Amino acid sequence: MALTRRQRARLGRGVQYAIAVAVVLLVALTADWATIGRAFFDLEVAASQFPGVIVIALRNTIVFTALGFVVALALGLVLALMRLSSVRIYRLVAGAYVEFFRGLPALLIVIAIGFGVPLAFGTILDRTVAITLALGIVGSAYIAETVRAGIQSVPRGQVEAARSLGMSPLRTMVFIVIPQAFRIVLPPLTNELILLTKDSSLAFLLGTTLEQQELAQFGRSALNQFRSLTPILVVGLCYLIITIPLSYLARRLERKYGSAGMPKGAEV
Amino acid sequence: MPARSRTITSAVAVAATAVVLAGCGNSPDSGQAPAAGNDVQLVAEGKLTTCTHLPYEPFQFNDGGKIVGFDVELVDLVATKLGVTQEIIDTPFEGIQSGEDLNIGKCDVAAAAMTINDVRKQNFDFSEPYFDATQALLVKSSAGITATDAATAAQALAGKRVGVQSSTTGQEWAQENLPNSELVVFEDLGLLTTAAQTDQVDAAINDNGPLLDFAKKNPEMAVTAEFDTDEQYGIGVKKGNTAVLQAVNEAIATARTDGTYDKIYEKWFGKAPGA
Amino acid sequence: MSGSTARGTGTDDVVVDLTDLHKSFGSNEVLRGIDLRVRRGEVVCIIGPSGSGKSTLLRCVNLLEVPSSGTVVVDGAEITDPDCEIDDARRTMGMVFQQFNLFTNLDVLGNLTIAPRRVLGRSRAEAETTARANLARVGLSEKEHAFPAQLSGGQQQRVAIARALTMEPTVMLFDEPTSALDPELVGDVLDVMRSLAEEGMTMLVVTHEIQFAREVADRVLFIDGGVIVEQGTPEKVIGAPEQERTRNFLARVLHPGQKTA
Numbered sequence: 001m002a003l004t005r006r007q008r009a010r011l012g013r014g015v016q017y018a019i020a021v022a023v024v025l026l027v028a029l030t031a032d033w034a035t036i037g038r039a040f041f042d043l044e045v046a047a048s049q050f051p052g053v054i055v056i057a058l059r060n061t062i063v064f065t066a067l068g069f070v071v072a073l074a075l076g077l078v079l080a081l082m083r084l085s086s087v088r089i090y091r092l093v094a095g096a097y098v099e100f101f102r103g104l105p106a107l108l109i110v111i112a113i114g115f116g117v118p119l120a121f122g123t124i125l126d127r128t129v130a131i132t133l134a135l136g137i138v139g140s141a142y143i144a145e146t147v148r149a150g151i152q153s154v155p156r157g158q159v160e161a162a163r164s165l166g167m168s169p170l171r172t173m174v175f176i177v178i179p180q181a182f183r184i185v186l187p188p189l190t191n192e193l194i195l196l197t198k199d200s201s202l203a204f205l206l207g208t209t210l211e212q213q214e215l216a217q218f219g220r221s222a223l224n225q226f227r228s229l230t231p232i233l234v235v236g237l238c239y240l241i242i243t244i245p246l247s248y249l250a251r252r253l254e255r256k257y258g259s260a261g262m263p264k265g266a267e268v
Numbered sequence: 269m270p271a272r273s274r275t276i277t278s279a280v281a282v283a284a285t286a287v288v289l290a291g292c293g294n295s296p297d298s299g300q301a302p303a304a305g306n307d308v309q310l311v312a313e314g315k316l317t318t319c320t321h322l323p324y325e326p327f328q329f330n331d332g333g334k335i336v337g338f339d340v341e342l343v344d345l346v347a348t349k350l351g352v353t354q355e356i357i358d359t360p361f362e363g364i365q366s367g368e369d370l371n372i373g374k375c376d377v378a379a380a381a382m383t384i385n386d387v388r389k390q391n392f393d394f395s396e397p398y399f400d401a402t403q404a405l406l407v408k409s410s411a412g413i414t415a416t417d418a419a420t421a422a423q424a425l426a427g428k429r430v431g432v433q434s435s436t437t438g439q440e441w442a443q444e445n446l447p448n449s450e451l452v453v454f455e456d457l458g459l460l461t462t463a464a465q466t467d468q469v470d471a472a473i474n475d476n477g478p479l480l481d482f483a484k485k486n487p488e489m490a491v492t493a494e495f496d497t498d499e500q501y502g503i504g505v506k507k508g509n510t511a512v513l514q515a516v517n518e519a520i521a522t523a524r525t526d527g528t529y530d531k532i533y534e535k536w537f538g539k540a541p542g543a
Numbered sequence: 544m545s546g547s548t549a550r551g552t553g554t555d556d557v558v559v560d561l562t563d564l565h566k567s568f569g570s571n572e573v574l575r576g577i578d579l580r581v582r583r584g585e586v587v588c589i590i591g592p593s594g595s596g597k598s599t600l601l602r603c604v605n606l607l608e609v610p611s612s613g614t615v616v617v618d619g620a621e622i623t624d625p626d627c628e629i630d631d632a633r634r635t636m637g638m639v640f641q642q643f644n645l646f647t648n649l650d651v652l653g654n655l656t657i658a659p660r661r662v663l664g665r666s667r668a669e670a671e672t673t674a675r676a677n678l679a680r681v682g683l684s685e686k687e688h689a690f691p692a693q694l695s696g697g698q699q700q701r702v703a704i705a706r707a708l709t710m711e712p713t714v715m716l717f718d719e720p721t722s723a724l725d726p727e728l729v730g731d732v733l734d735v736m737r738s739l740a741e742e743g744m745t746m747l748v749v750t751h752e753i754q755f756a757r758e759v760a761d762r763v764l765f766i767d768g769g770v771i772v773e774q775g776t777p778e779k780v781i782g783a784p785e786q787e788r789t790r791n792f793l794a795r796v797l798h799p800g801q802k803t804a
Contacts, residue, residue: 052333115363115368115372118372118373118374119371119372123373124311124372124373124374155644157640157642157644158644158646158647160607160638160640160644161638161640161644161645161646161703162646162658163607163630163633164605164607164633164636164637164638164707165633165634165637165657165658165662165706165707165710166630166631166633166634166658166662166710167630167657167658167661167662168630168662171661171662175657175661176646176648176657179648180646180647180648183648204358204359204360205359205360206359207319207357207358207359207360207363207369207374207375208357208358208359209355209356209357209358210330210333210334210335210356210358213358217358221322221323221330221358223458224322224323224329224330224456224457224458224459225323225329225330225331225458227458227462227465
């Protein structure tokens with residue numbers, strides 16, 4: 001009884017659906033919904049999280065992430081240029097930096113900054129400065145690679161045309177290459193921003209006052225206070241409020257700018 | 269690319285590094301300015317900065333957006349004496365008990381219900397003892413696990429899962445005295461007591477203060493044993509920071525003589541201090 | 544020394560002077576000793592099979608390729624001298640590429656004004672005036688706000704020519720300007736190049752368009768294997784080539800598919 005291709009395809013799909021339904025049923029029937037409800041959806045506890053979770057925690061997460069991203073972008077741009085430089089020492093230093101900081105967990109980097117800088121330089125950093133620096137260093141290693149790839153993907157012809165007009169390497173970079181590279185790297189940069197948002201949860205390692213708590217620590221603190229997992233849900237939703245729109249933005253940018261920096265949908 | 273690009277890249281690199289480094293060392297929280305009205309040098313002007321690790325009820329915990337507790341009120345006395353206000357930093361316990369936080373100038377004092385012991389004394393200076401504590405055993409009331417000393421505890425807990433908090437004297441005690449139990453290490457007290465409450469562990473070892481407090485608030489739990497570990501809590505200061513140490517000791521001594529200490533004790537433990 | 548009288552021939556004013564030019568890529572020697580002098584107002588067309596080194600030759604003139612040995616002097620400046628300020632020197636040369644290479648992040652007007660503004664320091668108004676004049680010259684005035692992606696290949700190339708002209712170069716270099724164009728668009732670009740030649744522009748053109756070379760060039764160079772095999776007037780090189788290699792090449796190009804002698 002040989003099956004035709006269509007029948008085989010339909011059978012395959014049917015099996016997949018059956019498995020999916022079975023898994024869902026298994027989870028749904030074995031989970032203790034009453035306990036989950038009590039643990040995660042305690043409305044009273046949820047209500048008590050406001051306005052602190054927005055006014056303090058969400059605000060801090062946004063501030064730490066934004067500041068860290070600015071530093072990461074600036075550092076990353078410099079590092080990318082160093083990696084592309086004709087000066088060997090720059091290439092080596094930048095290369096070592098990127099390999100090193102991409103290879104370490106952000107957790108360790110935050111701890112190192114928190115203790116290392118005060119020990120080395122004898123002065124303790126303001127906690128916001130410290131987390132900004134740590135996030136900036138973590139992000140810069142990834143952004144350097146993204147920006148470098150973006151710059152290198154700008155077609156050589158663009159550079160040749162600019163140089164042929166008498167534009168110096170600096171002017172070529174500033175007016176032609178970087179604007180074009182920028183559009184190419186916008187989607188991955190947006191992704192990096194999402195990652196940095198999650199890494200901001202490491203701020204607790206540096207020690208914080210109650211006003212400096214970001215979302216994750218706020219949630220854990222409340223978890224301890226109320227012995228309920230609801231704060232985790234609330235805080236999680238706040239994270240998604242930040243990351244989901246960013247994700248959407250990244251996808252839209254990718255559609256708009258494609259991979260060649262040229263507006264899509266134009267006739268040639 | 270021809271030679272010009274080197275100069276450019278150098279200039280940009282130097283400029284950017286300068287900008288980034290300018291952000292460091294420019295820390296409003298650093299500085300050795302003396303506090304108002306005293307010669308005592310504090311890490312932050314006008315504030316007595318305390319390092320602690322939350323939560324550790326009833327010594328320090330977050331009550332509706334404010335950090336309160338026995339330790340908090342004691343250190344408030346010190347702050348008042350110095351004419352400043354207390355600012356509390358919640359920070360991982362490893363940094364506190366190793367003395368690193370004090371060394372790098374994160375805070376002036378460390379008040380985290382810390383037992384005075386030789387190892388910690390090597391890392392930082394302790395104040396005079398301000399609280400007598402002992403290790404205790406927290407279990408579900410219905411579990412029927414009791415003990416009178418380390419030996420009976422080892423028997424009763426043999427083959428069971430025992431929770432401890434990382435970097436505490438309780439963890440050390442359990443490691444020394446419960447060789448036949450499976451030790452599970454938790455990062456803070458809240459996670460530890462929740463684990464005991466939800467049967468992730470069969471018992472929890474920690475200081476009697478917080479465990480008694482927890483059992484009081486959660487009737488299904490009980491403290492069924494206290495081991496005479498004769499521990500005393502002290503407040504930590506950076507090694508050699510005699511000015512702040514003196515202020516702390518004087519504040520505590522004054523509190524003991526003028527009845528403030530007893531009042532605070534009764535507020536948090538429901539009875540007058542026995543010792 | 545042929546064709547219209549509008550060209551400034553008959554003077555000894557050498558604009559491009561190549562002496563014993565050699566260029567190797569690794570072990571592959573692409574240019575094996577090229578000597579060439581182009582006079583002001585002269586139109587020189589370079590033809591030859593692919594791989595002959597003709598593009599490399601052109602790119603050596605404005606140092607997009609650095610010669611392995613030999614000298615290049617353009618409008619009095621020795622390009623191959625290491626102390627030469629190459630960015631300044633390149634202002635005298637306009638280059639038109641096979642792939643147009645219009646700046647994709649700028650519109651047409653932006654493409655034309657960026658170099659005058661950023662390199663020559665002209666004001667925006669000044670630069671735009673010149674730009675519009677050059678756009679009119681190539682017949683694309685209405686496209687000044689279009690982006691490169693919205694133009695046809697022929698239009699892009701004409702804009703590229705206008706872009707090069709806004710820097711008021713002494714010599715225009717064309718690297719196979721029509722090779723990437725659909726056949727029906729080639730004519731418009733060649734028309735622009737023709738009128739440029741008639742206005743007396745010194746031009747160095749690498750091309751496959753033999754008919755264009757025949758009509759417009761003052762001199763034709765046939766390059767093969769990195770050397771100039773034959774050079775002379777179009778009538779001579781294309782009409783009555785002396786070298787067999789030249790004849791074979793022309794036969795293949797002019798009558799593709801036919802068996803060669």
